[in-house]
Amino acid sequence: MAVEQHVTYCRICEALCGMIATVEDGRLQSLRPDPDNPLSRGRACPKGIAFTDIQNDADRVLAPMRRRADGTFAEVSWDTALDDIAARLTGIVAEHGGSAVGQYFGNPIAFGYATGLWSGIFLTRLGGHHQYSSGSQDINSRFVASKLLYGAASQIPFPDLPRTDFLFMLGANPLVSHGSAVRTPRIRDDLSAITARGGRVVVVDPRRTETARAYEHLPVRPDSDAWLLLSMLQVIFSEDLADTAALTEQTTGWQTLRHIAAGFPPEDTQTRTGVDAEVLRGLARDFAGAPRAVAYGRTGACLGRHGTLVSFLLDALSIVTGNLDRIGGMLFSQAVIPLEDMGEKAGRLTYDSARSRVGDLPEVISTYPAALMAEEIITPGEGQMRAMFVTAGNPVLTVPNGPMLEKALGELDLLVSLDLYVNETNRRQRQRVDVQRRRGPGAPGRHVRAQRHRGADRADRRQRRSVRRCHVLISR
Ligand code: SF4
Numbered sequence: 236m237a238v239e240q241h242v243t244y245c246r247i248c249e250a251l252c253g254m255i256a257t258v259e260d261g262r263l264q265s266l267r268p269d270p271d272n273p274l275s276r277g278r279a280c281p282k283g284i285a286f287t288d289i290q291n292d293a294d295r296v297l298a299p300m301r302r303r304a305d306g307t308f309a310e311v312s313w314d315t316a317l318d319d320i321a322a323r324l325t326g327i328v329a330e331h332g333g334s335a336v337g338q339y340f341g342n343p344i345a346f347g348y349a350t351g352l353w354s355g356i357f358l359t360r361l362g363g364h365h366q367y368s369s370g371s372q373d374i375n376s377r378f379v380a381s382k383l384l385y386g387a388a389s390q391i392p393f394p395d396l397p398r399t400d401f402l403f404m405l406g407a408n409p410l411v412s413h414g415s416a417v418r419t420p421r422i423r424d425d426l427s428a429i430t431a432r433g434g435r436v437v438v439v440d441p442r443r444t445e446t447a448r449a450y451e452h453l454p455v456r457p458d459s460d461a462w463l464l465l466s467m468l469q470v471i472f473s474e475d476l477a478d479t480a481a482l483t484e485q486t487t488g489w490q491t492l493r494h495i496a497a498g499f500p501p502e503d504t505q506t507r508t509g510v511d512a513e514v515l516r517g518l519a520r521d522f523a524g525a526p527r528a529v530a531y532g533r534t535g536a537c538l539g540r541h542g543t544l545v546s547f548l549l550d551a552l553s554i555v556t557g558n559l560d561r562i563g564g565m566l567f568s569q570a571v572i573p574l575e576d577m578g579e580k581a582g583r584l585t586y587d588s589a590r591s592r593v594g595d596l597p598e599v600i601s602t603y604p605a606a607l608m609a610e611e612i613i614t615p616g617e618g619q620m621r622a623m624f625v626t627a628g629n630p631v632l633t634v635p636n637g638p639m640l641e642k643a644l645g646e647l648d649l650l651v652s653l654d655l656y657v658n659e660t661n662r663r664q665r666q667r668v669d670v671q672r673r674r675g676p677g678a679p680g681r682h683v684r685a686q687r688h689r690g691a692d693r694a695d696r697r698q699r700r701s702v703r704r705c706h707v708l709i710s711r
Pocket of ligand 1: 252
């Protein structure tokens with residue numbers, strides 16, 4: 236038996252931890268952290284290590300599958316699948332135009348450049364504009380803040396953790412999430428190193444999260460972050476703690492920000508934020524007085540009612556104190572392959588360059604809020620979505636109005652899912668039959684699956700009304 240060791244890395248999240256894969260006769264046996272990876276240095280989390288189970292999972296879809304007239308799935312060749320999709324897509328475009336075609340992609344496409352690149356070109360060539368992503372449940376407000384601040388939605392500055400003296404963190408729990416928009420596979424070590432060298436890590440969060448427990452916790456009332464940040468800016472400006480030299484050199488319009496912040500002294504906002512005015516004044520003074528400081532926020536900062544404003548104000552806090560593009564502050568990265576630059580130059584990373592057909596909402600980097608998908612499918616008229624491609628996503632579970640979307644997907648003429656698994660979005664009818672066939676008679680867990688899907692089967696039989704939809708579940 237040939238046993239090989241391969242150096243690789245985990246693609247699940249942006250930490251990209253180094254891994255060693257043990258492969259025996261072409262089959263993955265195990266994954267373990269790579270001690271020689273210069274960034275992760277022998278660290279990986281259980282998710283990455285458990286990927287062996289995904290790779291070898293009998294339930295993984297390994298070939299294209301097309302749903303039959305009776306609702307079951309049948310394995311088909313790639314040629315058959317692609318020809319069928321192309322023929323039906325051609326018919327839909329001929330009858331309704333390219334604007335009837337849409338796509339949704341999930342978070343995994345961020346960790347492989349090809350899908351993001353080509354899916355956009357695919358839709359553009361068809362003349363489609365129905366593009367949705369997990370970004371509207373995650374980071375789109377951050378993109379908008381960057382567009383407004385820096386003129387480039389793709390530019391998200393990251394905190395220089397190894398060299399900062401003061402990390403002000405809002406709406407993030409990196410000891411659990413392993414960090415986002417921060418690019419460090421050993422974030423626990425990075426945070427601990429800040430306090431070990433005499434610095435501070437202040438975690439602003441309504442909940443005493445795992446990260447808050449490990450460092451200084453500043454509880455704040457939910458959805459009051461904008462008031463807290465404006466008050467910090469008010470203190471910094473009013474007490475002449477701003478770095479006006481940096482502001483003059485790096486910005487335009489900062490006097491407007493000072494003027495706006497002047498209306499939010501901590502004494503006026505403490506009832507809303509739940510943060511005592513003197514505590515907030517002290518925090519603002521300490522942040523501005525730290526030799527090197529940085530404000531950082533993630534999903535919690537992005538998803539409140541003022542997510543764009545909060546993202547904007549977080550950066551403003553670093554900028555006003557002279558910590559933009561400075562060691563220990565906020566830095567911009569330079570990609571090895573400048574895909575983001577290419578996207579900016581190609582005009583793909585836009586904000587409010589178009590509005591949604593339903594709701595009149597602005598696009599963010601060529602995507603609309605995913606919560607609109609259901610209504611875009613069921614609302615008649617020019618541009619009604621009739622065909623949809625779902626890549627690496629399960630929006631029925633992850634989009635706010637999942638049950639409505641699940642029903643709406645049944646109205647499509649064509650639904651193509653590119654995924655490792657049969658899931659809530661692509662399964663639609665009679666999944667049980669398909670699963671039994673692929674696992675084989677007598678396979679462990681078969682009766683459990685049959686029970687789990689019996690209810691779904693009954694509902695599916697009631698719903699079955701069309702044989703024109705196609706699910707292609709593609710694993711590689
Ligand atoms: S933190 Fe975990 S999931 Fe993320 S890249 Fe590392 S091993 Fe993978």
